[in-house]
Amino acid sequence: MKFRTKINLALGLGLSLVVLFGLGAYGTIRDFLGDARTESQSHDAVLMLERIVSRLKATESAQRKFLITGQPRDLQSYQRNHAGTVHAAAAARRSPAFADDRGLLDALEAVLRQRLDRMELVVRASESGGHDAVVALVGSDVSRTLDEEIDRLVRAVKVSESASLEAAQTQTERKARIMVWLVGGGGLVSVALLGWAIVLVQRHEARQRQAETRLSRNEARTRQIMNAVPAMIAYADAFRRVQFHNQACEEGLALTAERVHGRHLNDVFADADGASPEVHIEQAYAGYAASFQAVFCNAQGARREYEMNYFPRYGEGEDEGRVVGIYALGTDITEFKRIDRLKSEFVATVSHELRTPLTSIHGSLGLLGGGVAGPLPEMARTLVEVASVNSERLIRLLNEILDSHKIESGAMRLELRATALQPLLAQAVASNTGFAAQHQVTLELDAPEPELRARVDPDRFTQVVTNLLSNAAKFSPPGARVQLVLLRGSEGARIEVRDRGAGIPADFHQRIFQRFSQADASDARRKGGTGLGLSISRDLVERMGGRLDFRAEPDGGTTFFFELPLVEALQAEALP
């Protein structure tokens, strides 16, 4: 059961008990109040009875006095007491004190009335001078009987009132005892519930403290790890403000924690050379990872080169699908770049140094094969030819390595000019026909629109086509023909090289344009090649405004293709 449920249960039960006991106590108090009222009414009833009896006695006394004196004053006294008795009886009838003894009261009132009527009869007889009638009436037992009946009824009412008062008090005492037990038991249960709630709260607080301690320990460990990472790591919220950063940020950017935390990313990661990171930051906030290089001055004042990466962070719940922040990762690549430059220089130097002796080897073989030193015996001529072909291959490999190095280092420069493509393609076919023949493959040029022109570097364009043709020739079966096609595509001049080879293995599709990639390592030796040709070709085509790609043909074979923006005839004339 969850903490909140337990607490709610304890509080709910406690509250219910309080309400229950409150209601019980209220009922008991009401009963006590009722008892007090009943007692008061009983006293009232007794008082009223005594008042009636007293009035009756006073009326009797006044009647006797009048009978003896015959004075009008005494008659008036009698009449006042008579009326007072009637009034007292009427008041008793209206009083709620006699609610339970209504029958007895009615009987008493009836007897009382008879008694008063009897007195009135005597008084009237006296007034009319009937002395004998008075004597007869007074001497009658009727009055005495009525008086006795009145006494009996008064006692009965008093007994009844006393009994009902006692019953009510007994009932109330019983209820009060039950309430004492209930309140006592309920109090104990309430105390138990309260104790349970306190224990629950204490346990919950202890667990929370433990969780906070764990969290704090984990946070400290994470921060320790983050600070140990030799890369700048930061997180910025949706408002581009840095909310987290590691030690490397402060050291790499030569900023204090206060100058990083809560500050705008543009200010924190400002390039030492003035380049604004804003475009990359906005790219990440638009949901796309951004990667670029930047230069920062560190705390020692040294310039360091960084590979910066910004990654979007998507929200959850109602923010799902929205970028709520970005992570920044800056890797110091100064040393890597230095080594890379060394490597590039090494590659360039070695390639150049290798090319110098190769020039003389290839030249010598060419001169020998060309018969400059005199005719060669058949076997010598064959051997010289083998040596010449392989020196040519070596030169080609070196050229590719150098080209790749130039592309990588950004030193590759193309001289683009509007050029008719068909003559370049024809020249490429002519140059590669001999090579294709070695693989017993025929090259064909199909150019239905020979006038198509594009802005290309003619040498590099030819290099690309040569690479595609030689690949197609190498990987086509003997007797096959390789088609070189020039046509108008959807995006410009489209160049296709279609071979009839075994096709490119599916698992190689992703890597085919990567440097030094070969579908089968054994192919590299068997077919020759560094695995650089397609990588270089794709880069060259991109620099000429197109994109080199390929597709597998349904009937076997592969077609490599690229499209270059067309230069229309008039425009072409205006261009160099």
Add this chain to the structure above:
Amino acid sequence: MSEIRRILYVEDDPSIRMVALVALRAVGGFTVIECACGEEAIAAAPTAAADLLLLDVMMPGLDGHATLRELRLLPATAQTPAIFMTAKVQPAEVAQHVAQGALGVIAKPFDPMELPAQIRQLCASA
């Protein structure tokens, strides 16, 4: 441009120089005055009566460009057409070579059987 008969050829690498010499002499039929460095070329130039200066670019001491500048200061070679032979044939590099006052550039590694024809073609197009 008058017909090329005598070539003042400067190349520091003896192997390449040997191959080129054979190609120029045996295939092209030129008379070649060979030099192993820029200084040697400057010394030979006044008496070489060269119709063409053929220069390697990357050489120890005076490189090809500096050698050409020095040769231009000599009356005998002040106007003599010049061609560089180099592996540095990127468009920007070729532009630099031409800016030194050369007719053009022949890329290394060169085809020795085609070398004379390349030279004649460059001279003819000048």
